[in-house]
Amino acid sequence: MSKPSGRLFAVTDSASAKTKAPSRIQQRNRSVILDAALEVFSSEGYRGATLDQIAKQAGLSKPNILYYFNGKEEIHVTLLNQLMTTWLDPLKEMNPNGDPIKEIIGYVHRKLDMAIELPRESRLFANEILQGAPRMGPHLTAGLKPLFDEQTAVITRWMDSGKIARSDPAHLLFSIWATTQHYADFAAQAEVLLPDSNAREQGARVFLDQIFTKLLTP
Template sequence: MAEDGSRALADRPRSRIQTRNRRRILDAALDVFSQHGFRGATLDQIAAQAGMSKPNVLYYFDSKDAIHVTLLNALMAEWLAPLDALDASADPLSALMDYVHRKLEMSFEMPRESRLFAGEILQGAPRMAPHLDSALAPLFVEKCALIRGWSAAGLIAPVDPEHLIYSIWAVTQHYADFEAQVAALTPEPDGARARATAHVDTLFRRLLAPAGDAAQTGAPD
């Protein structure tokens, strides 16, 4: 992705007001982009959501594209952190279940960010492609090799590492990307997160537990 496209010079410290206004714009833009996508979002919508004038928004950011890129840049490191945390020295099943749980937590706690990411990918990743190639791809290859080694050693059940990770993403991010559908279809919404956590835990624990391991029928910790 391109560098942060704001007008402020990188070597000039921002005042507290400037920092606050940038955060206000970015938070408003996250709402707008997550609801309308990049193409459907406008600077007028972002300005209105932020409670600022359009010229004021353009004082801090050159364009809608610059705001979008800034959000994606900030999101990428946080989005990759749970996968990066998979460690060869950890207990394999525990490490993978921690990853599953963290991804699910992020979907419930950061639904706007998930939809921003999903929208960019659905468009073909025009602004994110360099990050996918330079950051995600080598990390993905590294962690797939780790999971493949765990599986070959019998520490987890036989599993296709690439498709395991795809499945974790698909299941956990569904709760953010299809939040409105989940809310409409789930009875007793107050307990929806706990039920989702229990279900997803059981699903992946049974898939990953080595043959004969009692954990494959266990409940969440």
């Protein structure tokens, strides 16, 4: 197995090399493979996942998997490429001209919704970060860092104008990530401790509203 390249790259599989317009069956098979891989990677991590596991989850043969992708790393990188746009969107939606408390609480809600609706994607991201971001590093530098700097500057301006209470903007965002993504990354624990999913989700929303509203109110 080749070592991770340490960078994200443009994916060109053998199928796309044969035809510029993949057939519906090819598109469907790629989608099935990626969904199966997301399930395997989110539960086993990159190192623990194998092509055999992905093939079994997809209901396809291993040679069929390799027809569409060159190997495990290419599948993983494809998923990470798809994930980053989705991952950054909630932070991009924070409006610098809006009501500061409403904008930040809205961001909390979007992150919590993402954790509830996309738990596998959250765990895929978490596993990659825990390994030192060998494949996602460039996206963190080129995508997340400029957006993070831009939005922490917005939060700082809100604090300087007295619209929200002063705190550390960077650690404010870190705390939002930690408290919302917990419900995806530690779902097995949360489901045991609070088995009622509706009550768990509603309770999380109410509690996070309370703590961040109190923190932000001047």
